[in-house]
Amino acid sequence: MKKLLATLITLALLLTSAAALAETVPAINWEDIDIESKGIEGSWYTFDTIALQIWVPDIFVNADITEEDGEGVIAKFQAPDGSAGIFGQIIEGYEGATMEDVIKRLTENGATEIERCTLNGLDAISYSIPDTDAAYVTFVTASGNFVQFIFTPVSDEGFAAVAQLVTASIMPEK
16 A cells, blocks of 8 residues: 555656646646556546546446436446545537636636646646535547546545546547
8 A cells, every 4th residue: 555655646746747847738648657667457448439548446346327426427436335436427518618618617616726737638627626525627528528537535645646647547549
C-alpha cells in the first residue's frame, strides 16, 4: 500500500509540474506516465459509442449498470466493498455548445475548482460541486459527445490519487 501511495503522489507531482510549466492550458498525456514502474495492475476498457478508452486499476470491479444509476451512465467501476466508484456518463443537451459554454453553465450552477486542460488530446475540464464528495471530469469526444467521469469519494486521499491516475488514462480509442 505504501508503494502504491508513493507512486500516486509522484503522479500528482508530475501532473502539477506539467501544469506549472505550461503558459496556457496544461496538457496531460498517458504516455508520460510509466504505469509499469508503479506496480499497479489494471485493465483497459473501450466504449465504442463515445470512441473512448480508459484504464482502471484491477482492484475495481466492472459493475452492472442499473436504473438507479441514472440516464446516460455507460460505465460503473466499484471497489468490491462499494466504498469507492468511478462512473462514466454521456451528457445530452449540449449540442453545439463549446467548453466555454459548459464552464459558464457550471459556474452558474455553483461548481468550484474548475480547471481546464488537454487530456490526451481532448479538451477537458475538471471541477467539484459543493456538498458532494466527488470530482468530475468533462470533455467533448471526437464523436461530438459531452462525456463526464465522476470519481467518489475524493475525501479519501488514496482514492483521490487513484482518480487522478485514471483521469490521466482517458483517451480516444485506438
